[in-house]
Amino acid sequence: MLTRVKIDNNKMIRANIVSVVLLMHAIVGFPFHARGLSMTYYMMNCPFAEQIVKNSVNNALRADPTLAAGLIRMLFHDCFIEGCDASILLDSTKDNTAEKDSPANLSLRGYEIIDDAKEKIEDRCPGVVSCADIIAMAARDAVFWAGGPYYDIPKGRFDGKRSKIEDTRNLPSPFLNASELIQTFGQRGFTPQDIVALSGAHTLGVARCSSFKARLTVPDSSMDSTFANTLSKTCSAGDNAEQPFDATRNDFDNAYFNALQRKSGVLFSDQTLFNTPRTRNLVNGYALNQARFFFDFQQAMRKMSNLDVKLGSQGEIRQNCRIIN
Known part of the structure; x- marks a missing residue:
């Protein structure tokens, strides 16, 4: 299990060493195949997917480190509504106001990072990697880039076809006790x-x-x-x-x-x-x-990224993360 170590910070070094030990004790008991997801889901049909996402995230965060927080927040705002199905990425249409246009989501950032990763992945293996998986991987990579722990996540989420502004009422308020x-x-x-x-x-x-x-x-x-x-x-x-x-x-x-x-x-x-x-x-x-x-x-975060995922006929693999196929 990888961790990012800052060699000029003794506290970070000690923390990450202990974190590795704790992870090795827990890793055996973690359900790698959660609800049909798999750690090796793209190994055969798109083996470069995770590296492409990582490159898109790292390039963006080198230019603007504040986007790390945006990617993590995006995962939460996506998963807590209709599950981790990339509904947060869908644009509004003349007949529907989507989640992203809710007042609670207007300050979300990082959409362009997801778009960049998706475009590059589609060039290599079209119709294979879901936008929902890209969000989950991007949030994971943002945590690590900012100095946090690295953790693996199972892949295989499908993209949802619903995104409605009224669903965002279920997002927790900053005023809750x-x-x-x-x-x-x-x-x-x-x-x-x-x-x-x-x-x-x-x-x-x-x-x-x-x-x-x-x-x-x-x-x-x-x-x-x-x-x-x-x-x-x-x-x-x-x-x-x-x-x-x-x-x-x-x-x-x-x-x-x-x-x-x-x-x-x-x-x-x-x-x-x-x-x-x-x-x-x-x-x-x-x-x-x-x-x-x-x-x-x-x-x-593993639990969050596996929340109410859609599989197979429950969703689709979008060609463009902003619109339904």
């Missing part, structure tokens, strides 16, 4: 540990003022006063002003959990994980042990 998050994610099979680990993806990227300004209207004892002033200053530039989730916005690490311990979580749905006894120990554990966070995160 821990109990509401546990209930919402629990309905999709995720544990509190999965929730906290997946929230750690906020070690990358930013939040817009519109998603946290409500916390600034009344005194909030769960927020550090100096940090509250920082958020207020950010919002003085308007609802679209951006605030990094932690001090290392382009590095995949455990700084996000350290921020929660300091009462410096940007979103209410972030800080509630530390404020709530049921999830606080998980936050503290990940803040103390980055290797443990990496291990639990990749397990949760």
Whole structure:
């Protein structure tokens, strides 16, 4: 199992060494053939697929490292609605408003990376690799590129034929408390540990003022006063002003959990994980042990990327990720 090691960071080295050990203990028990998916799905009919996706991701992130957060968020916003079926990629038509045009999805980024990978794959092996698989692989590669753990995922997802704006109402709100998050994610099979680990993806990227300004209207004892002033200053530039989730916005690490311990979580749905006894120990554990966070995160991401996948006649292999065949 591969991990990305930053040789100038002793903490990262130790974390990744421990992560490898943990993974080797767990790898035997992981279901490689999950619901008809397979780790070797493209070995015979498109053996270069994963390398092509990796190249597209790496080239894009070298030019703009902030896109790593976009690719991870894209996977979540795709999978949590109708399952991991690339419905988030479909464009709206005159008769249908698609998921991507929902207010919750207007800030999604990285579509051009998926398009680039798909175009190059179609040149080599047309009609074989699904857009849904490309999203899952691209998110995985973005995590690794940013310094996080590498994890393999089974392939074989088919692309869905439905994408409706009304379905996005099921996306979790940034205003949910821990109990509401546990209930919402629990309905999709995720544990509190999965929730906290997946929230750690906020070690990358930013939040817009519109998603946290409500916390600034009344005194909030769960927020550090100096940090509250920082958020207020950010919002003085308007609802679209951006605030990094932690001090290392382009590095995949455990700084996000350290921020929660300091009462410096940007979103209410972030800080509630530390404020709530049921999830606080998980936050503290990940803040103390980055290797443990990496291990639990990749397990949760595998679960996310296998959510309600479509197989065979349930879907199709799109020629263009933005339109149904």
